[in-house]
Amino acid sequence: MSNANSSSIDASEDVAVKAVNKRYEGLVTVRTKAVKGKGAWYWAHLEPILIRNPETNMPKAVKLKCTLCDAAFSASNPSRTASEHLKRGTCPNFSLMLKPISQLPPLASPSSQQNHRKRSSQSQQAVGTSSNVYPISMVDSSRFRNETSFPPAQTLQAPGVTLKPLVLSGGKEDLGPLALLENSVKKLKSPKASPNPTLSKDQVNTAFNFLADWFYESCGSVSLSSLEHPKFQAFLNQVGLPALSKREFSSARLDSKFEEARIESEARIRDAAFFQVASDGWKSKNSTSASQCLVNFMVNLPNGTRVFQKVVYSAGGSMPSQYAEEVLSETIQGICGNDAQRCVGIVADKFKAKALRNLELQNHWMVNFSCQVQGFFSLIKDFYRELPLFRSVSDNCLKIAYLINSTPHIRNSFHKFRLQGLDFAGYIRVPPPKCDISKNLAPFIAMLDDLISCSRILHLIVLDDSYKVVCLADITARECADMIQDVGFWNDVEAAHSLVKMIMGMAEDIEAERPLVGQCIPLWEELRAKVKDWCTKYNFAEGPVERIVERRFKKNYHPAWSAAFVLDPLYLVRDASGKYLPPFKCLTHEQEKDVDKLVTRLVSKEEAHIALMELMKWRSEGLDPLYAQAVQVKQRDPVTGKMKIANPQSSRLVWETCLKEFKSLGKVAVRLLFLHATSCGIKCNWSFTRWFCGQGHSRSGLERAQKLVFVAAHAKLERRDFSSAEEKDAELFGTMSVSLLLRVQESGVESIGRIKDPLLRENTIWPSLNQLAGEDSWCVDRKPILVCSYISESEIDH
Template identity: 55%
Template sequence: MATVSASPSADELASKVAHKRYEGLLMVRSKALRGKGAWYWAHLEPILIQTSDTGIPNAVKLRCTLCDTFFSASNPSRTATEHLKRGTCPNFTSQPKPITSIPHQVNNRKRSYAVDVVYSSSSTPPQQPHLMLSGGKDDLGPLALLEDSVKKLKSPKTSPGLALSKAQVDSAVSLLTEWVYECAGAVSFSSIEHPKFQAFLSQVGMPSIPRQLLAGARLDARYEEARSDADARIREAKIFQLAADGWKSCSSPDDDCFVSLTVNLPNGTTVFRRAILTHGRVHFSYAEEVLRDTVVDVSGGVGGANRCAGIVSNRFHSKALRNLESRNPWMVNLSCQLEAFRSLLNDFARDLPLFHNVTTRTSKIASFFNDISPARTILHKYQLHELDRIRLLHSPSSSMHGNFSPIFAMLDDIISSARPLQLAVRDESYKILFLEDPDARELAEMISNNGFWKDLQAAHSLVKLIRNMMRDIESTRPLIGQCLPLWDDLRLKLKKWCAKYSIEETAACKVFDKRFRKNYHPAWAAAFILDPVYLSKDSSGKYLPPYEYLTPEQEKDVGKVITRLASREEAHIVLNELMKWRSEGMDPLYAQAVQVKQIDPATGKMRIANPQSSRLVWETCLSEGFGSLAKVAVRLIFLHATAFGFRCNLSLLRWVSKQGWSKPGMERALKVVFVSAQSKLERKDFSNEEEKDSELFGNGEDDPLDETFFDASSL
């Protein structure tokens, strides 16, 4: 017959748990007393406590052996901190303590720090006076490090760490150096010797890396690898285009100028070639010499210079580019469209009466609220309330030398602070200024006037319109055939802007046409006609070039450019083939294949699925019927319309400038620039770290006056 054992009572279970806890604490205390544990166990003793009438111990307490006070045994470390370290125990101050247990007391009057004398032996040392450490409170950290060093010497232990194989270490070092090279200027070589970075390397099992490792043989090898790859790509291409970016910064006598020279290949890739660092203004003849020598260098000699189909540059196009084109008729030398749109924006700011009117009034507002302390205080109050931040308004200086960027920044500031400004001039404290400063009343009336905000919104809207198109140009990097559609699109948007804000269209179009004529190149029209992307289907089903979109002068330019780019022997042939192209066009099936579009994941807009199709179709299916014209088309339609390539950030410019005092230093710096630039171009990364950081820390707020101007009467 089976027997049923009685279940243990609750008291018995509690007693069992208490005994187990008690025995564990005894074991810990025993080890501590032998010098293998925490110091405080010399003063804390585990005690079994009986808390019921059964006589069975069912709890554990800690007893202070110095003052016989009982504590919970749940957290001995916390008990030691609160009872012993913080001076609660009346007898603990006369006892010896380890260095890390030394409490500090702050004298509020003298702000001096006192600690007890430390004894290395004797359980009952004599009473000693407090010792003032010479370094004050900051000495406690070094004292703790001293004790830690003593403990390590007494019982040295080797930390296993992370065991990495030699192959893993080599791979990690290579990745690290690649990162430093590609972030040239943003990450200095010396930064890898920062103590905390070295501590990080130790934590992940990496050896210490000296900065000399980055600037020696490893850099030379990486540079030779990148240079060899770039040279091979250029040799494989039959033709190329040279792009020069950075001349725009050479307009000030005090600025450093960093010019990057890249090579655009027909397959759509861009290869870095060289960088030039100059100081102050650069004469166009020097730019012409640099461009000419680079073309010869890339071509492999003067005899191969006809491989260069053209040059695109963001400055000096009026003289240097035209001089080179006149001496080399096979070239098409273009000014950068990004720079042209920026210049157009400056043209509007300088020549359009609306901008002059708005700039004058906003300058008064910015200067008044920046310079007059009571007005500034009132504005900051409402900025903080409405925008959750305060800031001074941009106030451009009188001498800007044609640079209108500070004016545009001021318009942005006034727009973003529209509501705070209108609230500020209605504040009771602001009205007091009316009695003392006549400008205060004038500005209050201006800010309360809806007409002012409408004009400001009109000017700001045009700036935003052109800036948005410039961002599109940066992201898409248009080819030469897209120049006419780009400017026609801007012309249409400009007319809509004039209608929306009741601006005289004649004055605005006059500024636009002047910049268009200055920037226009006849090759725009030729590329537009020859690029199959722009073929249009007529009533008979043929895909024909869009001559109807050209002016009579542009139509003549097509024939002139194509004749110039063809050899003398083929001049009459290429004109006949051009007439055939105009009347017959292209096979509908191939035309549709070239014009297939898809959504660009970066911008969300529809783009040509395969941009290389325009060139490839001329080299394949059109080469038989249009032999001479195909040669011209292949050289023409792949050309880029912007010089935008490798972006040099300010930190890189400053870093390279510092190396100029020595030839070896400059050589190493330019090698790093080459590796960094080539790597970014391979990834098609045309941004820079400063812009990314700006986006990261920007608040992303929309302009308060984005769609309609602020109605002052609503306040």
Template identity: 60%
Template structure:
């Protein structure tokens, strides 16, 4: 295929990023380093102090930008230097308000004691964004003793945190029973009570025994009573709860009953109207339905959730209510909306995803749900049905399901369905339907096609075999030799702050790459590459020398892990990341079939650049690439590329003409054949004459520039088509002289090149395993899918949670390394 040009210079074109540079080669990072024993104690200490200081500065910088704790606006990390050597010896925190200096071991506690307690003379508590709880009778504490703001209490316990725990007793401060207000039993004790706050009413100290000697006459109680005599203004009545602190809940209920009996006519608060209650429960039910499979029906009957609804003034909602008439009504509404939108469209495309078995990355379970949806010309999609499969699916079954769906929608007007895009069965089911119905254009999903390139390269490139075998040797050696494993984990912890064994694919002990999927192999490659520094330190360690003297494998691995090993490892990793990145973009952007030729050409160029960078035989790589391209190619790619005004090229005369020069001779013939197949025999010669006119005259320059107009996406920053529907609309409203060709153009241009559907939660498929539950599951799937399509949300909540916790974990690693590095204290 000839090279595909970029957009015209007179139009706002996409800023194509250069070929993604591969990650810095691991070998450049593997420069000889001194062993830990070669560093002096002072050098190690300085390194640790600097590392801690930089970490604290990073955390404070993020916090000042609104991504961290409030107190960093008032606390600043500083380096304390040794007056004799001038080298940093410790990290401290300085209060920006009063210049006081504190230890950096626990910034949160420093903020609580110095700022929240009021010991900082210049701190205004009202300006602090954090909560400032006040003891209101249920929990109160004696004011903290005066303390020097330059020296913190070293006891480590919370002062004034609501109760004091000794070895033999626990002391609570509660109001006398007739004055307790039940809602106030929930008290935020995140920060100690300030000394200038006085309880709203007198309180009684409740002492709960925790063993022998902890009652009213214990020494601790005697001391407390003596202390009260010294402070008569704080005298309190002593009450003993024999059940311990667990009695506080029962005490609250008792007081609640007393209060209700004393004031039977008092209103508990604003009462919701019936309309408000119905609206609230409807929103709750829709939330459960739209989070299909993620929120279990049984969880709504959890006591705490019921209590939550009760606090809001809402009645409980049962599983039977959710799965009954309410579900049926919501399903009918969603179904009616979908039917209306399909009925408004003149034609559509069927999309099916899920025929190719997928394993959930979160649960590891095989997903057996096929999504069948309808792509409309206006760029939107409508869910049609979900099909549960019991395992392996035969091509004939898939063909029957797709044809039944088309007949169910179209009735007698079968030509309303332009074609099908599917993640499987291109060579059988899709081809059979296309041969039987000449107006159909059935294509395979390009997300799957690009991803399969990884599998092709892993099977046919010797480079992948070498890297896989070498990584297996390294991983098995490191994981199975106890001394080496211990050293590896130690150096991982030292270098990266975390430790884990190298992942090895199932059955990876032998048999080569042909017997395992490449995804787990790639995970192993990533582990080895990301642990390069730790592996180098292992080979410099004394334990490795001892093991290698007894085990010849160690010497072989040490000899193997030279520059070539790391270059090959980096090359494989770079190519896989390149293909995965392109596949991810395709999945996200959901291109039309007119974009297929430019996308594959862009990928070909990037892979050739990769060959040049890593000195790989380009001819061998091209053969593998061309083989996969031909298996995915459809003549409609070339026809849509020619007919889509977005790809018109401005010539010397100023005309905007279709890019025929970018096609091969075979692809030009494909365009003619496809157009004649999609029109009636009587119109075939007319359509070809109009095609020649389109080739020589093209489109008016103003309309062409309007179609090719781009704008920057505010989220990604990339340039995108301003109005994706304009290509089709130009044919429908302006190019009316092309009577036959425009019929083909409008039906081709809108076709989707991917079938990437929804990512369901793993629990959903388990619901449908019961014959009795499959009807309910189908309705839930329809409601959830309908909602996702309206929001254009194709993500999976479990995957989003996994990504969130992965990011949070990496951020916590930085914080933990900064906060709890005791060696800098």
């Protein structure tokens, strides 16, 4: 019997503890919301606390603690507690803000004071005997506390006198100046020190140095004129800093930052035995955009770091190969002077067949090849031009998109389904009329995105009565209905979309990870495997697809790919005897010959036969198993979650330390293995490139712009931040804002156009589509406007 009683007591205690915890958690939730502005005012001063039993340490009650005086109260009625403790003046540390004069009720008459002495006992303590004069201190000066440092004055009131509301000639707008007048009088009576903090000269210089670093590293997101904005100047004054001029940030301070960055960059290049030049921006992704008029020059060092060299303003348009060759030669000479052999090679996004090839023939020690990212982009264009699937999908999708966008009855059906809670784009994006999709695939991919996203809606629309009415008079509507209800059509759309997405995904990874030249052969093998799987999945013949891939591979291929692949210890394969040997079996017979030719070209004629003998020895003996395993150790990347090589420099370091017996072949290996396969550089903002465009032919202006670019790029490389501010903002907001802003250019002045339909979405396009995107010029009110090519003309608000 006693056991039953004890168990019932324990159960009741558990119920009580759960109730106390639930009450406490509920009050904490309410207070959290209130602190964020979604609840009663008193929660800023009342805090729930949990009272525990000192013997069992179990919660036994919930109390409310006043954060001003630490008094504790029952939590049963927080509103009543606030009224009694805070409003009625029980808390000694709480004081309510005075209301404006227009909101103050008239004081009670003497007779009413006699009936309510308890409530008005405090209000009867006053000074002065004036019956009709309102003192200035009746105004709530606390509302203007940001402009003065004095607390609100106490209200003066004559006992037994009813004060009438003050009427000022300027109305309620006079209350502000009246409060300022009162504070001015008090300031003259008892002057105080300035509320602004006083900083030492060293503190001011340190603060401005940090501000300058932020400004330069913003890479053009903040304009020079913003430094003289009144609000920004007010902020500087508030924190105790002197006024700032944009001239200071564009002259002496800029020169100092530039010299500091230049000296550090040159020191890093001098410390390296050799380097590679990476040049990005030659291949105009957008011939009419100023953001594509800058050609970046970077220096890749053997230790894996990159150093910014310079930016060349190309003024837009396509540049001849001879000009690019001259600029590249001048850049190399400017870096290493007469010791040109320190430049191992060049990687660029264009001019592989001419400029890069000519420089390689003129300098036998150079290895020049094109960027892998551009090769993958070009492959997508090859598929569109040569694979019939893409042509048929493009024509059919255009037919459906034009019908949906241009027929009012069908548009009304779209809106009807939208009211039912279905989410989709307001319009189906279509390429502009003069857009060549074979050269600019971004509009085509955007159209596929929209059609796939609203496929369910399209099936409902063709079954709607309004669509059937349209079909009676429009043969195109009937054809579109047949296509929408055809499973084969959607399979083709999905197949084209999947193939593009797959290649774009690989291109994004290449751009982000920046592989070395030894990884090119494995990358293309991975691509071939994925394309083969795609053919199997969508039941396409492998022959035509593989021929397109192979043709693009040969256009991009360089013998250095094969040589670096077999010389890199990272790709050594263990055989049956336990040796780690180079993967010559993965190369074709022609590629093996390319390795021999490249090795003999990169050494002197006297060393050529020695290098070939060492290559044969490397092929048969390979590397010590212990060192080979150490080179191939992988670890998980904490950011991406992928397995990556733990020490990428180990491949080169093994040749410089453990394989010293390969004297001639080792020289070739260490100069090949660090070469980068991509030319992707620093991504600049629109405002950043506008600095160059606005300078015209001003030499001093271009010099300042060059210095700004150099300092910003140097800082980005220090932080290993290769993205632009626009990309970060896109990640923050996720989708396009309600009104898409378009940049308009007229005489160098920007204005803004707006998209009429706020439902256009950008998140359906992968970020790397910017590499494919072009822009077309339209006119709005006779003003040339540059808009993204996948926005149709009907969506521009004229």
